[in-house]
Amino acid sequence: DIQMTQSPSSVSASVGDRVTITCRASQGISSWLAWYQQKPGKAPKLLIYAASSLQSGVPSRFSGSGSGTDFTLTISSLQPEDFATYYCQQANTPFTFGPGTKVDIK
């Protein structure tokens, strides 16, 4: 099975900061990658699919890039509501999730 890794595991940032999270697949997955945001006690929320396509209703400060094995999620200007845990997911069965990156307040 394809394994997903993420770095960093956590990041402390301030409102207005640019934040970049990296996700790596153990083998090439083309653009079959999605990103999710999860807040404590809540269900995950789809942010990005097809590696770089923004899900409807998601603010444009979120962007995704990459293809093959290396992917990034960028938050261009961190807002208070963005403090959460972010997961990548290889979006072809089996749908393996990365271990998550927690973005907290600096």
Add this chain to the structure above:
Amino acid sequence: EVQLVESGGGLVQPGGSLRLSCAASGFTFSSYSMNWVRQAPGKGLEWVSYISSSSSTIYYADSVKGRFTISRDNAKNSLYLQMNSLRDEDTAVYYCAREVAVARGPYYYYGMDVWGQGTTVTVSS
């Protein structure tokens, strides 16, 4: 309103069984593939199982294969997860999630765009 509502969670002893349900509303349930995803306490997300819209294709994570069975009833707009031979490590919040498929050129790209609120399964003696 597009909505998924899970039910059926609870406390069960190791080796026991439980059946989770997920009721869908606000969309054409029969047109969508569905998934179960779980999250152990303080841990990350783990995909559990997938079922296509017509039930013709089913997948399981290795960790549950042979013990869990996914099914759906499109007439009742419902998704199910039958969990047998439960283990301590199955303790988690279980979410049902709708799969969205977007065509880009010759390919479809997937994500889980609608999630339920989750139902908690605790396996303990």
